[in-house]
Amino acid sequence: MIPQTFEQWKQCIVNDCRIDLTTEFAERRLTVYQDETNPETRRFAELYGEQHLQNIIRWLKQV
Numbered sequence: 001m002i003p004q005t006f007e008q009w010k011q012c013i014v015n016d017c018r019i020d021l022t023t024e025f026a027e028r029r030l031t032v033y034q035d036e037t038n039p040e041t042r043r044f045a046e047l048y049g050e051q052h053l054q055n056i057i058r059w060l061k062q063v
Contacts, residue, residue, distance in 0.1 A: 010059075
């Protein structure tokens with residue numbers, strides 16, 4: 001399931017992936033996802049779509 005809301009995404013990251021949603025984690029991921037030339041970012045957008053990438057960026061900024 002692809003999360004549609006911040007709460008769904010948070011549940012997935014914290015409970016399923018067992019990742020602490022710290023400021024440091026969010027900043028590291030934002031560095032990657034906001035760089036459109038990064039291969040990881042391009043791959044993410046190919047797999048999940050540009051809209052989901054933008055959702056993830058917005059949610060990481062909320063952290």
